[in-house]
Amino acid sequence: MTEPADFDHDLATQVLIELYSEIPPPSKLVTGHFHSGGDYRVVRPDGVGSWYLLYTAGGTGQYLLGPDRLTLRHGDLVLVSPGTPHDYGTVGTYWESWWAHFQPRREWHGWLSLPQAMPGLSYVRLTRSSETDRVVSAFDRLHRDAQRAGLSPTGDTELNLLEKSVATELTMNGIEEVLLVAAASLRQNTQHLDPRVQLVLDAIRTDPARPHTLTSLAGIAQISVSRLAHLFKEQVGDSIMNVVVALRLQRAAELLGATDMSVAQIARAVGFESPHYFSRQFGRRFGMAPTSHRSAVRNPELELY
Structure with a gap:
C-alpha cells in the first residue's frame, strides 16, 4: 500500500493510488471481506472479465465512473458487469465491504437486471434489517465456503475433490441468495409504485x-x-x-x-x-x-x- 490518497486525486498522479494489477481471470470465483482504511482505492481502467458483487456493511465507500459518482453506505449492494471500469475506494476513514467475482449460472440472468445507477453498474439499497442481516450472513457463509473450496489464497487444500465440489456449490448458492434478496427487495418496493x-x-x-x-x-x-x-x-x-x-x-x-x-x-x-x-x-x-x-x-x- 502506498501513501494515503485523496479519492478525488487526478488519475495522472498514480503514485498516490493503489493500482491493482492482479485481476481475477474471468472463469475464477473469488470472494473477500475488507475492513479498509482511508487510503484504500482500486483502479482498473478496463474492468475485469467477471461479474463483481459488492456490499457495504459499514463505513463509507465511493464508486466513480467517468464524471459520475455513487456514495456507498450500509445496506448498499452494487453489481458491476464485465468490462466496466473499476474505480472505487474508502471515503473518510473506514469502509467495510463484502465482495465476490463470479460467473453467473444460466438461470440467474433474471436477477442480474437490477436498476442501473451508471452504465454497467447496478445498485440496490437494502433498508430492512431482515434484508441486510441476511445478506451479511450469506456473504459470511459463502466466503467461508469459498475458503474451504480453495477459492481464495487462504483456502483449505486438504479437502478431497468431492468436498471441494460441495463447498464450491455452497459458495455459488450464497451468491445466488444475495441476488435473490436484492430482487425480492425490489419487487416489494415496486408494490407501492404509481x-x-x-x-x-x-x-x-x-x-x-x-x-x-x-x-x-x-x-x-x-x-x-x-x-x-x-x-x-x-x-x-x-x-x-x-x-x-x-x-x-x-x-x-x-x-x-x-x-x-x-x-x-x-x-x-x-x-x-x-x-x-x-x-x-x-x-x-x-x-x-x-x-x-x-x-x-x-x-x-x-x-x-
Whole structure:
C-alpha cells in the first residue's frame, strides 16, 4: 500500500493510488471481506472479465465512473458487469465491504437486471434489517465456503475433490441468495409504485420484444411522454428504454443457453432489428459476445483461485 490518497486525486498522479494489477481471470470465483482504511482505492481502467458483487456493511465507500459518482453506505449492494471500469475506494476513514467475482449460472440472468445507477453498474439499497442481516450472513457463509473450496489464497487444500465440489456449490448458492434478496427487495418496493408506472412495467415485462416507444407506453399510462419519463425514472431508478433493452438482453441470454437459434434469429426474437446493434449491446451488458456467452454457459469452467 502506498501513501494515503485523496479519492478525488487526478488519475495522472498514480503514485498516490493503489493500482491493482492482479485481476481475477474471468472463469475464477473469488470472494473477500475488507475492513479498509482511508487510503484504500482500486483502479482498473478496463474492468475485469467477471461479474463483481459488492456490499457495504459499514463505513463509507465511493464508486466513480467517468464524471459520475455513487456514495456507498450500509445496506448498499452494487453489481458491476464485465468490462466496466473499476474505480472505487474508502471515503473518510473506514469502509467495510463484502465482495465476490463470479460467473453467473444460466438461470440467474433474471436477477442480474437490477436498476442501473451508471452504465454497467447496478445498485440496490437494502433498508430492512431482515434484508441486510441476511445478506451479511450469506456473504459470511459463502466466503467461508469459498475458503474451504480453495477459492481464495487462504483456502483449505486438504479437502478431497468431492468436498471441494460441495463447498464450491455452497459458495455459488450464497451468491445466488444475495441476488435473490436484492430482487425480492425490489419487487416489494415496486408494490407501492404509481399505478401508471406499474402499468408500463407490466406491459414491458409481459412482452419486451414488442416495438415499445415512449409514445406507445405513455398511451398505456394515459399521461404525457415527459411526465411518464420523469415518473418512471424517479420510481424505478432507470429510464424506460434502458429497462426495455435490459429485459430483451436477459431474454436473449436465456435463448442462447437453451436453444440452437442463430444470433440473428435471437436478435429478431427479442426485439432488435439489427443483429450488429444487438451484439454490441449484449457485449456491453454481459462483457462478451453472444457466441462466447453461449459457449460459456454450455461449458462452464470454474477454476480454483
